[in-house]
Every structure is written in structure tokens, then in C-alpha cells.
Amino acid sequence: MAQKKIDEEEIEEDLEDVRIDISGWEPKTLLGKKVKSGEITSISELLKSPVPVREVEIIDYLVPDLREEIIDVSRVQRTTDSGRRMRFRVVTAVGNTNGYIGVGEAKGKEAGQTIRKSIQRAKLNLKEIKRGCGSWECGCGDPHSIPFRIYGKSGSVRVTLSPAPKGAGLVSGEIAKKILNLAGIKDVWVHTEGHTRTSINFAFAVLDALYNTRRIKLKEKDINELGVISGPISKNE
Incomplete structure (x- = not known):
């Protein structure tokens, strides 16, 4: 039970710093450049494009009020020749409580990094409903x-x-x-x-x-x- 409490505290701390600072963002993709230049001004317009979103900063730029939720954090054990290896599997969701929602999943060795990776994938998977x-x-x-x-x-x-x-x-x-x-x-x-x-x-x-x-x-x-x-x-x- 004590171990579970420690893990939950660590997860809460990791959630405090998941938003990417986009103040100095320099787009690397054509879609990102169109967003930064103002050619694409809304997430609705962006999601109509057949081009997949590759930069998570695009989502943060167009939907700055996104909220994040951790859906599940689980430990995954894997037995190798050198012994057992512990990994985390994290499922997260993001949304603006106003018609946009995304879900992401990631695996990794460290809880904090895996949470951030999962949230980034949820943002790149954002959908309009x-x-x-x-x-x-x-x-x-x-x-x-x-x-x-x-x-x-x-x-x-x-x-x-x-x-x-x-x-x-x-x-x-x-x-x-x-x-x-x-x-x-x-x-x-x-x-x-x-x-x-x-x-x-x-x-x-x-x-x-x-x-x-x-x-x-x-x-x-x-x-x-x-x-x-x-x-x-x-x-x-």
C-alpha cells in the first residue's frame, strides 16, 4: 500500500509539467508553418486536412486550453535473460471540454517520461466530435x-x-x-x-x-x- 501511495504522489508531480512551452516554437513541418503563420487558424480547419499532424506544438498552439487526465498507469513485467524488467504502460486522455477529445497510450521505463509521451500521443490523436x-x-x-x-x-x-x-x-x-x-x-x-x-x-x-x-x-x-x-x-x- 505504501508503494502505491508513493507512485501516486510521483504521478501527480509528473502531471504538473506536461505542457510544452511553445513560446520559442519553430515549426519543422509545412502544416506547422501554416499554423504559425496564421494560414490555419482553428483546430477544426486543421483536422479537415488530409495531412497528419506530426508536431504536438501545433495542437498546443491552436487549443491552449486542453486538459489532461491519466486514465490508467500499470506496471508491465518482462522476463529476459538478465532477469525481470519493469516497464510502465500509461493511458491518458486530453480534451478542451468543448467538442475535442484524444486518447493516447505509451510504454516506458520511467513513469514521468511515459506519461508525457502518452499525453503527446493523445494530443496528436485529437478528434472533433x-x-x-x-x-x-x-x-x-x-x-x-x-x-x-x-x-x-x-x-x-x-x-x-x-x-x-x-x-x-x-x-x-x-x-x-x-x-x-x-x-x-x-x-x-x-x-x-x-x-x-x-x-x-x-x-x-x-x-x-x-x-x-x-x-x-x-x-x-x-x-x-x-x-x-x-x-x-x-x-x-
């Missing part, structure tokens, strides 16, 4: 939930997200709550199947479900009735 009010019990038209029932899958884990009325809250386990909060969703019902104790698959299944909200095409009438928005509520991203 749709929100709305799809619950027949509500119909308020505010984007507090999701516009329709949606599914996500990763490994053996399958997740179903269903719209919930305003005030219902996030009816889910802690991992899903962290991710949904970071995405800016306040009310939803979560149903899971498979080996949900596998944190990495569970986290990526929730992310897959949220990203799948963008794959469903709606008529203009439904968009208005369900209060559907893609990305942030405010135009000022």
Missing part, C-alpha cells in the same frame, strides 16, 4: 448530450453511448466519465460489453464511439431539432 440532444425524454435542443445512439469498439470491448435527458449525468464507470467530461458531454448512458477491465481497450472504444458521431449524416431538419453541433459551441475556438 458531434454533440446534441437526442433524448426523447428531453428535447431541449442544447448540445449537452449526443444526438443519437452510437457504438464504438476496440479489441474485445464494445461500448454503446445513448442520449440522456438533461440532468441525468454521465451514467458510466470512471474511465468513460473522464473521457466524456473532457469531450464536453454532460449527460449520457453508457453500456459496455467484453473485457472492460482492459483500460486501454475501454478508453479507445469510448473514443471510437465519440468519433463515430461524425460518421452519421443527418438531414438539416434533424440537425436543428436535435441541436447538433460539431466541435465547440462558441465560434471562438
Whole structure:
């Protein structure tokens, strides 16, 4: 128990210094140069580009209000000829609580470095999602939930997200709550199947479900009735 407490304190200290200082950032990629020069001014515009994001500074530059959450930290033992080797596996999530969410995973020898690497991967995996009010019990038209029932899958884990009325809250386990909060969703019902104790698959299944909200095409009438928005509520991203 004492060892667990020490590890948790170390992890909290490592979380205090995960943001990259971009004041002296000099872009190395064409996409980064377009962002720094002002040719690309929003994360929504960036994510529409077919070119993958290679610099994590791009995300920090366009979404300075990102929050980070550690989803899971586990020790992985590996037996070699020289004995047992201990490594950390870290799953993290990032989001601005306003329509953008990312999940990342990394392995490494030191907890702090592995946490930072996982957060950087989560940022590079940032996705824009749709929100709305799809619950027949509500119909308020505010984007507090999701516009329709949606599914996500990763490994053996399958997740179903269903719209919930305003005030219902996030009816889910802690991992899903962290991710949904970071995405800016306040009310939803979560149903899971498979080996949900596998944190990495569970986290990526929730992310897959949220990203799948963008794959469903709606008529203009439904968009208005369900209060559907893609990305942030405010135009000022």
C-alpha cells in the first residue's frame, strides 16, 4: 500500500509539467508553418486536412486550453535473460471540454517520461466530435448530450453511448466519465460489453464511439431539432 501511495504522489508531480512551452516554437513541418503563420487558424480547419499532424506544438498552439487526465498507469513485467524488467504502460486522455477529445497510450521505463509521451500521443490523436440532444425524454435542443445512439469498439470491448435527458449525468464507470467530461458531454448512458477491465481497450472504444458521431449524416431538419453541433459551441475556438 505504501508503494502505491508513493507512485501516486510521483504521478501527480509528473502531471504538473506536461505542457510544452511553445513560446520559442519553430515549426519543422509545412502544416506547422501554416499554423504559425496564421494560414490555419482553428483546430477544426486543421483536422479537415488530409495531412497528419506530426508536431504536438501545433495542437498546443491552436487549443491552449486542453486538459489532461491519466486514465490508467500499470506496471508491465518482462522476463529476459538478465532477469525481470519493469516497464510502465500509461493511458491518458486530453480534451478542451468543448467538442475535442484524444486518447493516447505509451510504454516506458520511467513513469514521468511515459506519461508525457502518452499525453503527446493523445494530443496528436485529437478528434472533433458531434454533440446534441437526442433524448426523447428531453428535447431541449442544447448540445449537452449526443444526438443519437452510437457504438464504438476496440479489441474485445464494445461500448454503446445513448442520449440522456438533461440532468441525468454521465451514467458510466470512471474511465468513460473522464473521457466524456473532457469531450464536453454532460449527460449520457453508457453500456459496455467484453473485457472492460482492459483500460486501454475501454478508453479507445469510448473514443471510437465519440468519433463515430461524425460518421452519421443527418438531414438539416434533424440537425436543428436535435441541436447538433460539431466541435465547440462558441465560434471562438
